Amino acid sequence: MKKYDFKSIEEKWQKKWDEAGSYNVTERADKPKFYCLEMLPYPSGHLHMGHTRNYSIGDAICRFKRMHGYNVLHPIGFDSFGLPAENAALENNSNPKEWTFKNIDTMRGQFRRLGVSYDWNREVITCKPEYYKWNQWFFLKMLEKGIAYRKKGSLNWCDKCNTVLANEQVENGFCWRHNDTPVIQKELVQWYFRYSDFAEELLQGIDTLEEWPERVVTMQRNWIGKSTGSTVKFKIKGSDKNLAIFTTRIDTIFGVTFMTLAPDHPMIDELVTDNTKLAEIKKFANKVREQNAKKAYDEELEKEGMPTGITAINPFDGTEIPVWVGNFVLMDYGTGAVMAVPGHDQRDYEFAVKYGLDIKTVIVPAKGGTQSEEGKAYTEKGVLVNSGQFDGLSSYDAIDAMNKFAEQKGFGGASVDYKLKDWCLSRQRFWGTPIPVIYCDDCGTVPVPEKDLPVLLPDVNISRQEGNPLASIKEFVETACPKCGKKAKRETDTMDTFIDSSWYQLRYCDAKISEAMINRDAVNYWSPVDLYVGGIEHAVGHLMYFRWFYRRLRDLGLLDGDEPVKRLMTQGMVIKDGAKMSKSKGNVVDPNDMINKYGADTTRLFSLFASPPEKDLEWNEAxxxxxxxxxxxxxxxxxxxxxxxxxxxxxxxxxxxxxxxxxxxxxxxxxxxxxxxxxxxxxxxxxxxxxxxxxxxxxxxxxxxxxxxxxxxxxxxxxxxxxxxxxxxxxxxxxxxxxxxxxxxxxxxxxxxxxxxxxAENKLTIVIQINGKLRSQIEINVGEDKDTVLKMARNDEKASSYFEGFEIVKEIYVPNKLVNFVIKQK
RNA sequence: GCCCAGGUGGCGGAACUGGUAGACGCGCUGGACUUAGGAUCCAGUGCCUUUGGCGUGGAGGUUCGAGUCCUCUCCUGGGCACCA
Known part of the structure; x- marks a missing residue:
């Protein structure tokens, strides 16, 4: 008998699959298609057990579908732009490309050793010009449509990454890559995509994601953060300008006793006429900015503010109210201004108490409702009082009536707001897709003409220095204006790498096409992805960009369909020593050791057998x-x-x-x-x-x-x-x-x-319960009728011993399962 | 604070629409084979005061019967967080 020699067996079959091209597929009409995708890996140089789990899941499904007659597309590639490569290159004065491609080679070998069924002909490497060219092309299209734009804003900044971060890259106030580095706010001019304009579309689309896990869907809904309310414009005394506020409780508007603006509200400059006052407000705004940068993520600052000297007029009752600035009002939500109703909002209440501002009651609990506690605002809905013509209405009815009223009078109405912010895509880093824009002193911001794409990233060694290395490469920065031909400068920011991973699955459908971003026919054949397997940590970041991108490509006419992924499988994280397994935490377990010792098959079996895939898995090799x-x-x-x-x-x-x-x-x-x-x-x-x-x-x-x-x-x-x-x-x-x-x-x-x-079994064990307690078992033939079974049960020696001195008041028979006698003392 | 998951042996985990709790594996105990084994095979293994009793975080409830349904509560993990 031959011994089980996994090493030679695994090598043998890997070679045979290769030679036979077993996993290479083409679009074919004679079979149903199945597109199975695992999330694009970053080529860090080593697979870890989280990867092994991911690929073992995907591969099992691929093979299962294949054996069911499907034409299975199972591709792989590398998310190869990004910081680790750049940092490694800076360390050694080298070219990030070398580090990256070396790692890709290593990882290809590991995939091979695991025996994953990839079609390597479709490999996509995002740092290659033939790929990132199309990031640039897409950007230009968005620019044309006005979806890409540039603005100055307050942004998340990580000192270690030396670049801005998207909201999704901030975890508990710290950088996602450096959990010892607090994220600070910086004012910068950056490129954005109008992501939030599509909030409603993304939200509605969620309803069609029937095969997505509930928790992901919930997280996306919360992240979009839709809230329905009203916008109301308040006139400013002594000015023809007005201040708009957003509120979800227009029913409390007769209770407004002041207004609070975000300290950096743009109207402050226009409306505050007193220069000393203005200077004070600016000082205050700076202080708030600093406080916010320093404070812990979940810390709530004490409410603070100052009067601006502006007076606003409540359009509902003509009351004059003072306008304040407050440290708790956020500029990037709603209009950056709130109507303050201290009687019915806890934050306004605290603020009013501190500064001795009026508190007015306009809502009372409906019959049977409970009054609020002492020292707190009554924030529940109820019935309106002290609200003029609206007195006696319920909050719900009042909201409708007041929205209509505001609309008729032309000072506001119902509106919706979203927490979702625009997508900041600029990164002050070298190793990424150059943003294809040129700045000319005469012509302004000029897009690079399509025919000049790709804007190539210089193929050079980089070294530690202040700022982005790309900005110091003269040959890159200095160029001619495409419009007037005069000397001009290139944009030196590169794109967020989330762009790369937002459409790679479409490139797999035809990875070699050079005349277009994607091959429409191939994409329409394979897309959408039938099963997407990846970590739960991408629930809102990547998976929302992914959905947004697909819709934009649809709008460009590049594909049909609205959603990129039919079924989503989010695997739990692999945890070791209480932390997610990742290189930055230094707790990775390399599957190589396990493969060497036990073989790929055992390693795969183990990673699947340990727990169901959606659960987190505490690493234990036992x-x-x-x-x-x-x-x-x-x-x-x-x-x-x-x-x-x-x-x-x-x-x-x-x-x-x-x-x-x-x-x-x-x-x-x-x-x-x-x-x-x-x-x-x-x-x-x-x-x-x-x-x-x-x-x-x-x-x-x-x-x-x-x-x-x-x-x-x-x-x-x-x-x-x-x-x-x-x-x-x-x-x-x-x-x-x-x-x-x-x-x-x-x-x-x-x-x-x-x-x-x-x-089917031909004999069955029937359990006998007395008053619901297991007392005996009998064996019956399948299909035995109820009466016979009950008779057998009653006659069972052990069961019948319980009947003495008792009477049977009820007999329950669950076919093929059990008999339960309910007995009572005689 | 709000919103999601989830609490089952020493461990990872099973249990479809309420119907034998603990499948399968690890570990452990005993045995066989062996010069030897951390190899292999066989048997056992929820707990206890063992003709029985108790057991799915805790307390109630519904039911002939509850890990599963309802109410309250505690704990753990995740997401969001001054969102007007």
Missing amino acids: GVEGLYRFAHRVWNTISAHLDIIKDAQMPDAKTELTEAEQQIRRKTHQTIKKVTSDVEERMHFNTAIAAIMELLNEVSGFDSGKNPNAGPVLREALLNMVMMLAIFAPHISEELFSMITGEEFVIDRKWPEWDDKIA
């Missing part, structure tokens, strides 16, 4: 031996029976089988059924693998010497076992399959089918 043993047992069991199963026929209905033989067949068919549904419906690979282990245990207990049809029934059991195992542990399965059948490529076989008749 169980791996069990899967290694399992692989050996499969090997040894099949080897031991090889002689009798090799030439046997599959069992047929005519042959009389022994009880033990029937049992093997039953278990075989039950296993096929369970594995199929566990994989297809829930992707619970742990229970699917457990079921295969059970089948193996059943076969181990079977004595082939005593059963005349051992050959056929074992062939059925073991061949099907190998075929099911092929989606989890492809190498050993190929080898065993060829040993049994003499043929190659189990991956091209049809997935096993089960027969419910064979899977």
Whole structure:
């Protein structure tokens, strides 16, 4: 008997798959398509166990679908722009490209060793000009449509990254890459995409994402943060200007006693006439900015503010109210101004108490409602009082009535607001896609003409210095204005790498096309992605950009459809020592060691068996031996029976089988059924693998010497076992399959089918309960009628011993499951 | 504070629409084989005061019957956070 030598087996089949081009696919009409995608990896140089889990999940599904007759696209590439490469290059005065491509080579090797079924012909590497050219092209299109624009704003800044960060790259107030570096706010002029203009579209689209996990959908909804309310314009006394506020509680507007502006509200400059006052406000604004930068992420600052000297007029009742600035009013939400109703808003209440401003009650609890506590604003909805013509209305009715009123009078009305902000895409870094724009003293901001794309990133060594290395490369910066031909300067900011990962899946459909961003026909064939597998940490960042981009490409006429992903599988994180496994935390476990020791098949089985994929997984290597043993047992069991199963026929209905033989067949068919549904419906690979282990245990207990049809029934059991195992542990399965059948490529076989008749049990254990407590069990034949079962149960020796001195008041029979006698003392 | 998940043996985890709690694996205990084993095989393994009792974070409830449904509560993880 041959020993299970995983090393030679794995190398052998990897080579065979390569030579046969087993995983290379083309668009073909004769098969249904299935596009399975795993999130684009960053080429850090090493896979870690989180990756292994990710790819094992995706690969199992690919192989499963393939065996179900699908034309499966399973591509891979590298998210190869970004900071680690740049930082490594700065360290050694080298070219980030070298570091990147070296790492890509290493990782290709690791993927190969894992035996993942990728079509390498479609590899996409985002730092190559043929890819990032189209980032630039897309940017120009957005510029044309007015979706890309430049503005000055307050931005998240990480001192270690030396660049701005998007909101999604800020975690608990710290940089996502440097969790020891607090993010500060900086005023900068940057490029943006009008992301928030599409908030409603993105929100509505969520309803169509039926096969996305609920938690992701909820996170996206919260991130978009829609709130319905009203906008009301307040006139300014002694000016023809007015101040707009956003509120969700227009019903409290008769309770307004002052107004609060964000300290950096742009109207302050226009409306404050007193220069000393203005200077004071500016000072205050600076102080607030500093405080916000310093404060802990979840710390709430004490409310502070100052009067501006402006007086506003409440359009509902003509009351004159003072306008203040306050440190708690955010400029980038709503209009940056709030109407203050200290009677019915806790923040306004605190502010009013501190500065001795009026507090007015305009809402009282509806009948049966509870009054608020002492020292707190009453923030519940209720019934209006002191509100003129609106008195007596419920808050709900008042909101409608007042919105209408404001609309009629032309000073406001119903409106919606979103928390979602525009997408800042500028990064002050070298290793990224250059933004294709030129600044000319005469012509202003000039887009690079399409024919001049790509704007190439200089292929040079870089070194530590102040600011972005790109800005100091003369040959790059100095150029001619495309319009007037005079000397001009290039934009030196590069694009956020989230751009790269927002459309890569479409490039896989035709990775070689050079005349367009994507191949429309190929994209329409493969898209949308049928299954997207990746980490939960991308729930709002990447996955929202991904959706936004798809819709913009649709608007450009490059593809049909609205959503890029049909079914999303978010795997839990791999945790070690209480932290997510990542290079920056220094707690990565490289799968190489495991592959060396146990082989790729065992490593894959282990990462799937440990827990269901959506759960976080605390790293613990202890169980791996069990899967290694399992692989050996499969090997040894099949080897031991090889002689009798090799030439046997599959069992047929005519042959009389022994009880033990029937049992093997039953278990075989039950296993096929369970594995199929566990994989297809829930992707619970742990229970699917457990079921295969059970089948193996059943076969181990079977004595082939005593059963005349051992050959056929074992062939059925073991061949099907190998075929099911092929989606989890492809190498050993190929080898065993060829040993049994003499043929190659189990991956091209049809997935096993089960027969419910064979899977059905013929004897059943019925549980006997007395008053709901388990007391005994009896065995019955399938299909036994109720009366017979109840009679058997009553006569059961153990059960009947409970009846003495009691009477049976009720008998419950759950078919094929249990009998419950409800008894009472006589 | 608000919104999501989730609490089951020593451990990872099973349990479909309420119906034998603990599948499968790890670990542990005992045995067999062996010069030896951290290899392999066999048996056992929720807890206890063991003709029985108790057990799915805790307290109630619904039900013939609850890990599963309802109410309250505690804990853990994640997301958002002065969002007007």
